[in-house]
Amino acid sequence: MLGVCRARCGPARRGATAPAYARRVPSGPRPLAPTYQQRRWTLPPDAVVHHGTVDDAVALLTGRTVTALTGAGISTDSGIPDYRSPDSPPRNPMTYEQFVGDEAFRRHYWARNHVGWQHVRRTHPNAGHRALATLEAAGVVRGVITQNVDLLHEDAGSRHVIDLHGRYDRVVCLTCGRVISREHLAERLTALNPRFLEDVLGERLTVADIEVAPDADAVVEQTSHFVPAPCELCGGVLKPEIVYFGETVPRERVERAYAMVDDADALLVAGTSLTVQSGLRFVRHAATSGKPVVIVNRGETRGDPLATLKIDAGTSETLTALAAALVGG
Structure with missing residues (x-):
């Protein structure tokens, strides 16, 4: 997984927001990558980490x-x-090759996403998102580079956001490049699969009772009867506008992210294990440039040895405390 990212865009633009992950896949080719549990990275025993507090x-x-x-x-x-906390379940990342090359994988993905999307679109920003928006409004934060595809930073009021791995609310045709909203696709998928959500929910009260991953992939076992929707314009294959495992982030987006790091005096990392190169490269860039790096995360991260300061704590309370101290209120 190193050197590549997860997912949010289609071939027309080759990149975008977050990966499509499936814990189980339909009959057919075996998953090409090991589980996230197997991919978890641990610090070498001789690593030096400078732990500290909010103060x-x-x-x-x-x-x-x-x-x-x-x-x-x-x-x-x-x-x-999240993907890699100690209690998170193992997941097999669906690769770009699997998605574009096998109809069964696409059916499996869209069935699960049709369920998970119902949950993610109803989520709201939390105190951590709001704290970063407050810091940006006060001129402390220049901008946010996020590996997430949930758009919660934008919803919280952050104005300068680079969605490194794309965005979950858009879908692109791999043939003609047409982009449509995920909401419009949901209407079409519901029409093609009128009782699918009811059958999946069963006795459960809401979609929130189903396990859902950060990219809106829900744990749904029976997907072989699901009917995906083709592009309305050309009949081509539709793909979430996210960067899948096996794809690379568009170079223009990476360059903008580097420029955002260069434009600030320090880098604040929040809520990521930095296991993949997609995010770690910016930590390395900041450290190499002599900029202070502060990491806020529960548990180890791959960037800890590069950090000027590591705070092992939750992001909501820590970022809220930082905002209060740096801008008041």
Whole structure:
């Protein structure tokens, strides 16, 4: 998974927002990648990590402008599970090759996404998202680079956001490049599969009672009868506008992210294990440039040895405390 990212875009633009992950796949080719549990990275025993507190972070960041880099951990308090916390279930990432090359994989993905999307679109920003928006409004945060596809930073009021891996609310045709809203596709999928949601829910009260991953992939076992929707314009294959495992983030987006890091005096990392190169490269870039790096995350991250300061805590309470100290209120 190193050197590639997850998912949110289609071949027309080759990249975009978040990966399509499926814990189980239909009969057919075996998954091409090991589970996230197997991919978890651990710090070498001789690694030096500079742990600290919110007060230490305040002292380090006072008088400095900041670029924020966020991951799935910042959205857990909004009800969206992360990928790599100790209690997260193992997941097999669906690759771009699987999605475009096998109709069974596409059917499996869209069936699960049709369920999970109903949950993710109803989530709301939490205190961590709002704290970063507050810091941006005060001129402390230059912008946010997020590995998430949930758009909660934008919903919280952040104006300068780079959705590194794309966005879950758009769908692209791999043949003609037409982009449509995920809401419009949901209407079509419901029409093609009129009782699917009811059958999946069964006795459960809401979609929230079903396990859902950060990219809106819900744990649904029976998907072989699901009918995906083709492009209305050309009949081509539709794909979420997210960067899948096996795809790369569009170069233009990466360059904008580097420029955002360069534009600030420090880098604040929140809610990501930095396991994949997609996010870690910005931490390396900031550290190499001599910029202070503050990491806020529960548990180890791959960037800990590069951090000027590591705070092992939740993002909501920590970012709220930072905002209160740096801008008041």
